[in-house]
Amino acid sequence: MSGKDVAVVVLLIVGFASFVTTHVWLAGRLILRGSSRLRGMLALVVPPLAPVWGYRQGFRKGAALWVVALVTYVTARVVAFFA
Structure with a gap:
């Protein structure tokens, strides 16, 4: 395995893990603190x-982090x- 392959595998793992974690965190925050629990679910x-x-609920940093994690994973x- 070359250095490039290792870097791609690490990016895949980190990108997917951060995307899933951010998604669950953002949905959980919508469920707990949002105006509608149904929207969070x-x-x-x-x-x-x-x-x-x-x-829209004001969780702008969480929404931006979600997008960054998704872009990292897709890239x-x-x-x-x-490759």
Whole structure:
């Protein structure tokens, strides 16, 4: 395994783990502190709703972190596909 392969695997693992963690955290925050618990539960099942509703509820940093984690994971997937 070359250094590039190791870097891609690390990016895949870190990207996916941070995405899942951020998603669950944001949905949980919507459930606990949002105006509607139903939205939080729905955001847990339908991932694109979590950052949208989180941003609207004032969880802007969490929504931005969700997007950054997703972009990191997708970028690593594309690099792994073409490597």
